Amino acid sequence: MAALEFAILAPMLVLLLLGGTDLTFWYLKKFRLDNAAAAVGNIVAAQTSLALTAFPANYCSTTSTATNYFAVASELSLPMTVCGTGGATIISGLSNNGTTTTVAWQERTGSSASFPSLFGTVGSTPTLPPGYSVPSNHNVIATELYSDVTTWSTPVQTIIGAAGSNVLYSYTLFEPRTGQLATPQ
Numbered sequence: 001m002a003a004l005e006f007a008i009l010a011p012m013l014v015l016l017l018l019g020g021t022d023l024t025f026w027y028l029k030k031f032r033l034d035n036a037a038a039a040v041g042n043i044v045a046a047q048t049s050l051a052l053t054a055f056p057a058n059y060c061s062t063t064s065t066a067t068n069y070f071a072v073a074s075e076l077s078l079p080m081t082v083c084g085t086g087g088a089t090i091i092s093g094l095s096n097n098g099t100t101t102t103v104a105w106q107e108r109t110g111s112s113a114s115f116p117s118l119f120g121t122v123g124s125t126p127t128l129p130p131g132y133s134v135p136s137n138h139n140v141i142a143t144e145l146y147s148d149v150t151t152w153s154t155p156v157q158t159i160i161g162a163a164g165s166n167v168l169y170s171y172t173l174f175e176p177r178t179g180q181l182a183t184p185q
Helices: 001-047 069-077 156-160
Strands: 085-094 101-108 139-150 165-174
Touching: 001 069, 001 085, 001 139, 001 165, 069 139, 139 156
Parallel strands: none
Antiparallel strands: 085 101, 085 139, 139 165
């Protein structure tokens, strides 16, 4: 009788164990992406000028100079991809001129169709998080990171046949340390 009960419960216990493991890996990836977005946002906000447009098509190359914020995001997010077809890094300047808030500038990696900026596009009124507004006559640096992650990366995928690609997203908002909007050069 005990063997029968074990035979009934064992598959469910294995699924719970594997599902818990996969969920743990998902949270670890989310924490890594949050930390990378915060670090890149902090670095960008500390600059007085940004040389964002001076980089070649492979922005995420780690062989570039230390001021390549896209390469920094890519390196900090490893093993996840935040560039190319598997993700995106978006750095935007939001500006409030006293009457309206707009997206003043934006530089990005990755496909804008697959990974759109949730703040908006250049010249548009940004979509801000609930309860947040850019103070009058202030500027904010928004850093967004996207990464494709596959859930059920454990053998559970083959057991239950459920697979799918999900996108992890993280953002940070920083006011420039100099008090002025650092515009790309």
